Amino acid sequence: MSRHTRVRGLLAATGIAVAVAMTSAGAQALPATAPPATEAASTAVDAWITMPGVTTPTEAQLPFRSSSAQGPVVVGVEPQVRFQRVTGFGAAITDSSAHVLYWLSQQQRDDVMRKLFDPVAGAGISFLRQPIGASDFVADKAYSYDDMPAGQKDYALRHFSIAHDEAQILPLLRQAKKLNPALKIVASPWSPPGWMKDGDSMIDGKVIDSPAIYRAYAGYLVKFVQAYRKAGIKVDYLTVQNEPQALRRKDYPGTDLPWWQEARIVDQLGPALRAADLDTKILGFDHNWGLHPGDVTSYQAVHEDPMYSYPYDLMSTGAARWMPGTAYHCYYADASAQTALKASFPGKDVMMTECEGAYVETFLSVMQNWGTGAIAWNIALDQNHGPHVGGCGTCNGTITVNSTTKAVTYNDQYRDIAHFAKFVPAGSVRIASTFRDTTYGPDPVRTVAFATPDHRTVVVAWNPGKSAKTFTVVSGDRAFDSTLAPGAVATYHWR
Structure with missing residues (x-):
């Protein structure tokens, strides 16, 4: 979809956002x-x-x-x-982003990180989304933090390890946090470990409907937050599944997670975070402003309910007590969906946690519709929109690192993020x-x-x-x- 085409869709909400917000959801008395x-x-x-x-x-x-x-x-x-x-504005240091940033010399990389995160000398990026394990943007292959041989399970999570992230991702996160101490992080899994799913694979399939699996998955996410904290990185927010309505992922991690299963996982995760003395907040949903026609077709093909009201159904469950907000993506419908949800659940926050090709029009629309934060997608990619394994073959980075010359290009998305992140701090x-x-x-x-x-x-x-x-x-x-x-x-x- 072209930028011009999506702009018109986004701005359909923008013109009415203030009026709707004030009459439906009520302005906050701050x-x-x-x-x-x-x-x-x-x-x-x-x-x-x-x-x-x-x-x-x-x-x-x-x-x-x-x-x-x-x-x-x-x-x-x-x-x-x-x-x-406001919570913040930013992008995502995916495995691919870390990979291309490490093509640069230490001096080049330090300069790039300063221009990305320093609030005075750079864009002041203040909010990052981190994949928990692999997304489609990996340099090699899909991975989780507890991979097991086919047919084997690890309910006790004895094989859990974030070793994959120690070489590149965590050093970049620590550097980003040093450059901008106010930096916040929301972390999202594209899939649980394959052994927790009915197909024994991170690609496609469903989470096994079992209390033991729900407990194990909650424990897996808690261990991730604990391991990152031990490595010097606080995870401020968690979602339990990236794009839970995107069925039939054939070449990269993804999970068909209906709202009732997400609620069961959150009912395990909320108490587990509290028991571990972690203040990480859980965000629900983590998908588009509206159900994409392609996803409707996928549901119909497997004779499932399309779940048009997923975020409403989820927030209407008892699990909502553990979720202070809902995460949205920008790829279908428009940001007025945020205001509608806010009107129905005024005590809950909304934010945008992913948007490939996020420009100023996206950020304007998100914030005019009660968004507490807005996050683009990859912070850095190469000139060929990668590296990636499956998934999006046309995605662009906030910056581009040329794989041959190692030249760095700061794209329009970089400057559009800076218009917000540099001047609108958290709080x-x-x-x-x-x-x-x-x-x-x-x-x-x-x-x-x-x-x-x-x-x-x-x-x-x-x-x-x-x-x-x-x-x-x-x-x-x-x-x-x-x-x-x-x-x-x-x-x-x-x-």
């Missing part, structure tokens, strides 16, 4: 605090502007003026109307931003706004149109004017 008396308010707005295909951002200062004079196009920022708190709160255009021009500017813990206001704006857009941003009695070229993205921030 305190609006003034800056400390020792901190003077900004006299100008800092702007950080990028263009598609342009490597270096443009930085500028825009003067404030009185809001009494407003032009025909106005973005209104309302700090007193507050919504969800920020989304605030209301409205748009008025009395010219009724096509492709209006899209915005989302935040209040940060250090008392800054941040507005991310994108011009999706084919002509330049001039507009006024108004916040209280102050305003500033800006013009964005076609396709340009700007992050404005002030105290």
Whole structure:
């Protein structure tokens, strides 16, 4: 699917997100605090502007003026109307990503990691998704942390080991955490070990419907969190299955996991995490905003219920007490699904944990629809969209590492992540931003706004149109004017 095509689908939700969120789910009553008396308010707005295909951002200062004079196009920022708190923004250090990053010299790799994770010198990536075992993006073959010979089981998990990750993945994670101590991690399995499934394989199949297997799988995930913590990496969130509605994975790990089985696993996992004194949170679902027609066909082919309301059914079970939120992917439908779920379960969070080709329009839509965080897919791949074993043959990395020249290219996704991660730290709160255009021009500017813990206001704006857009941003009695070229993205921030 082209970027242009998906943009239109995503933005179908964006235009109504604030109104729906305020009327259906209810804005959060979070305190609006003034800056400390020792901190003077900004006299100008800092702007950080990028263009598609342009490597270096443009930085500028825009003067404030009185809001009494407003032009025909106005973005209104309302700090007193507050919504969800932010967890972070980022991508995933898959096995493939780690592999291509280790093609680089230590000096090159250090420079790349700084540009990815350093909040001052780089993009400030603050949220990572880590596969638990293999995904389709592996350099060699599928693996879990407790592989067994065919026909054998390991209920006691005596063979559990994260040795596979010790050479490349864990050193990168430790380096990322050092560069950005606020970094959060959500970890997701593409499959349990094969011996826990009816086909004795990580590829396709179902989890065996057995209390002993559910306990073993919960223990497996707890051991993963413990092992990572011992290795210096805290896992903040877990999901129990990547894309549980994607049946018939024929060449890479995947599991058909109905909602009732996920609930049974979570009912084991929640108490097991607590008993191990781990504060890792469980997220439910971890799949698309809507059920993809291809997945419907897969269900029909095996005479199964398509489970159109999977996240609702899951959150309606007793297992919901162990799940503070739901994870979504971007590959079908649009982010308004997040607002709908939030309206039904207002005490639960929503976030996007995977989106290949995540650009600013994706992040805007996710955040306007109650998302606490947004994560792209591979943080790095080669020029041939790999290495990978099965699965996606057209996926791109946030950066590209050339397998021959070792040249590093920072793609548009890198800069679009930076517009959020660099300026909107964890603990920020989304605030209301409205748009008025009395010219009724096509492709209006899209915005989302935040209040940060250090008392800054941040507005991310994108011009999706084919002509330049001039507009006024108004916040209280102050305003500033800006013009964005076609396709340009700007992050404005002030105290």
